[in-house]
Amino acid sequence: xxxxxxxxxxxxxxxxxxxxxxALAAGCRFFAGYPITPATEVAERMSxxxxxxxxxxxxxxxxxxxxxxxxxxxxGGVKAMTSTSGPGFSLMMENIGLGICxxxxxxxxxxxxxxxxxxxxxxxxxxxMMQARWGSHGHYEIIALSPSSPQEMFDFTxxxxxxSEQYRLPVIILADEVVGHMNERVVIPxxxxxxxxxxxxxxxxxxxxxxxxxxxxxxxxxxxCGEGYRIHVTGLTHDERxxxxxxxxxxxxxxxxxxxxxxxxxxxxxxxxxxxxDDAEVVVVAYGISARSARHAVQEARAKGIRAGLIKLETVxxxxxxxxxxxxxxxxxxVMPEINAGQMVLExxxxxxxxxxxxxxxxxxxxxxxxxxxxDAVRKALxxxx
Amino acid sequence: xxxxxxxxxxxxxxxxxxxxMAGDILGKAATLYDRRHATxxxxxxxxxxxxxxxxxxxxxxxxxxxxxxxEPEVLICMSQEGYTKYVKTLRRRGTLIWDTDxxxxxxxxxxxxxxxxxxxxxxxxxxxxxxxxxxxxxFLAAVQNVVxxxxxxxxxxxxxxxxxxxxxxxxxxxxxxxxxAILKGRAKQGLAGESA
Numbered sequence: 275x276x277x278x279x280x281x282x283x284x285x286x287x288x289x290x291x292x293x294x295x296x297a298l299a300a301g302c303r304f305f306a307g308y309p310i311t312p313a314t315e316v317a318e319r320m321s322x323x324x325x326x327x328x329x330x331x332x333x334x335x336x337x338x339x340x341x342x343x344x345x346x347x348x349x350g351g352v353k354a355m356t357s358t359s360g361p362g363f364s365l366m367m368e369n370i371g372l373g374i375c376x377x378x379x380x381x382x383x384x385x386x387x388x389x390x391x392x393x394x395x396x397x398x399x400x401x402x403m404m405q406a407r408w409g410s411h412g413h414y415e416i417i418a419l420s421p422s423s424p425q426e427m428f429d430f431t432x433x434x435x436x437x438s439e440q441y442r443l444p445v446i447i448l449a450d451e452v453v454g455h456m457n458e459r460v461v462i463p464x465x466x467x468x469x470x471x472x473x474x475x476x477x478x479x480x481x482x483x484x485x486x487x488x489x490x491x492x493x494x495x496x497x498x499c500g501e502g503y504r505i506h507v508t509g510l511t512h513d514e515r516x517x518x519x520x521x522x523x524x525x526x527x528x529x530x531x532x533x534x535x536x537x538x539x540x541x542x543x544x545x546x547x548x549x550x551x552d553d554a555e556v557v558v559v560a561y562g563i564s565a566r567s568a569r570h571a572v573q574e575a576r577a578k579g580i581r582a583g584l585i586k587l588e589t590v591x592x593x594x595x596x597x598x599x600x601x602x603x604x605x606x607x608x609v610m611p612e613i614n615a616g617q618m619v620l621e622x623x624x625x626x627x628x629x630x631x632x633x634x635x636x637x638x639x640x641x642x643x644x645x646x647x648x649x650d651a652v653r654k655a656l657x658x659x660x
Numbered sequence: 661x662x663x664x665x666x667x668x669x670x671x672x673x674x675x676x677x678x679x680x681m682a683g684d685i686l687g688k689a690a691t692l693y694d695r696r697h698a699t700x701x702x703x704x705x706x707x708x709x710x711x712x713x714x715x716x717x718x719x720x721x722x723x724x725x726x727x728x729x730x731e732p733e734v735l736i737c738m739s740q741e742g743y744t745k746y747v748k749t750l751r752r753r754g755t756l757i758w759d760t761d762x763x764x765x766x767x768x769x770x771x772x773x774x775x776x777x778x779x780x781x782x783x784x785x786x787x788x789x790x791x792x793x794x795x796x797x798x799f800l801a802a803v804q805n806v807v808x809x810x811x812x813x814x815x816x817x818x819x820x821x822x823x824x825x826x827x828x829x830x831x832x833x834x835x836x837x838x839x840x841a842i843l844k845g846r847a848k849q850g851l852a853g854e855s856a
Contacts, residue, residue, distance in 0.1 A: 284691075284692060285692075286684065286687050286688040286691045286692055286698070286700075396703070396704055396705060452701065452727065455701065455702050456699055456700065456701050456702075456727055457683075457684055457687050457688075457698075457699070457700040458687075458691075458698070458699050458700075458727075459691045459692075459697070459698070566725045566726060566727070567725070567726055569725050570725040570726050573725075641728075642726070642727075642728055644726070644728075645725070645726050
């Protein structure tokens, strides 16, 4: 890797730029996108940086084409990504499904702003959490990560690429306007210290290779175009050879593979940061920018002698069901702040299953949730007040 | 003036003045040169130029969790609109700084320490109004020690296009000298700050 691809050092950098640098450090060499506030700075930096590294930047006509282009680039053998925000994310949905069906590694960074529709282009929200999970048609499993700082934009983008290569699917980064536009210290390590997962290539000879036949980990090695292997890439239901099979048996075989490769590996995909859980009576569960308000509130609660704990979700999809279920069974209440009117809190309620009350701190977007509101919810949860 | 654990600076003006860049340089000075913690958030409307715009910088010795400023401790106004909108958010005994030529109509607020500098005019005299933000940073370095003046000067040099570096350093020094002269004048009169 050339020296310029990893900007080793300490920077005061915004999250969008850190996302770009994380992608380049992970080996991304293709970006197709359409500018949109507050994700434009990712594309802008990519347009300068990629040509320096022999990579390709294309500004596409829209987000449908952007998503299609990165799938094509990935089959061409390069690591590829796009970035967008709410309206563009909606347009990408169909082709995200194509990426899942064709098991195409790539990364989509959604710097969330307040919606619906054009909404508040320059202001924060966390309203696309469920869209990231279920926005494309059909049933599928997805991986999504939620950074809460520019440093995590760098780190999680690298991880997003690694997960996408390892499990062969589009991985979503669910950032938000504040994380994207905020400047903070970002430490970029030397290239040799950055773990980069390389695409697993087939070892079988061309005549025997089946593009969708999984290895023991449930994931099939991937041959790119022009590498001597016969490949067929289609959004139709297909068998292990990649050929369409218009029947329930082929659908079942394909769906089982798409679902199992994520569910069976959830322990290595899901990451959370758990703080003060041992003796906590109330646990705040938070992700992205709201995890900073949550941490602030939990620290303040502890200073006042309130036994509060924090679970920071680094991976939001798949959801850490087992952890939430086990914590719910031993605390008095769970609290979740999120900048929407109730999305991930539905998962919390499902996993708590009535074992303890789940209290949400909702916000319709345009501003961050003040830590005092989270602390207030913690206090009320302890007193059992509505 | 002694450094408090957390300093909060709110800079407001309109798009194109380098309001966000000023916040970026301030945060960079704190983070990379003074080796402290800093966050810089920007706020702007849908329009790129001419619309109101602001940046908010928090500087601390500890990790900063919540990056928004509720009641700024230092408010720098480079537009009338910014002044009118944000002056009421300034905390008691806060410091108010404005560009003399850009903020004409001021409501008096008791208990504030106030300063003003014709930053845009000085920048124009030095060759470009685009350096008004840098003049203002030099002025800030003189009248408030949110970051060390040397760190801020280095961060300016590190942030501007290389061809404009000398000019920008002159702009920074101009603002700083003007600020130091004002402080000297006030010290002579035994005044800590002027009342607005």
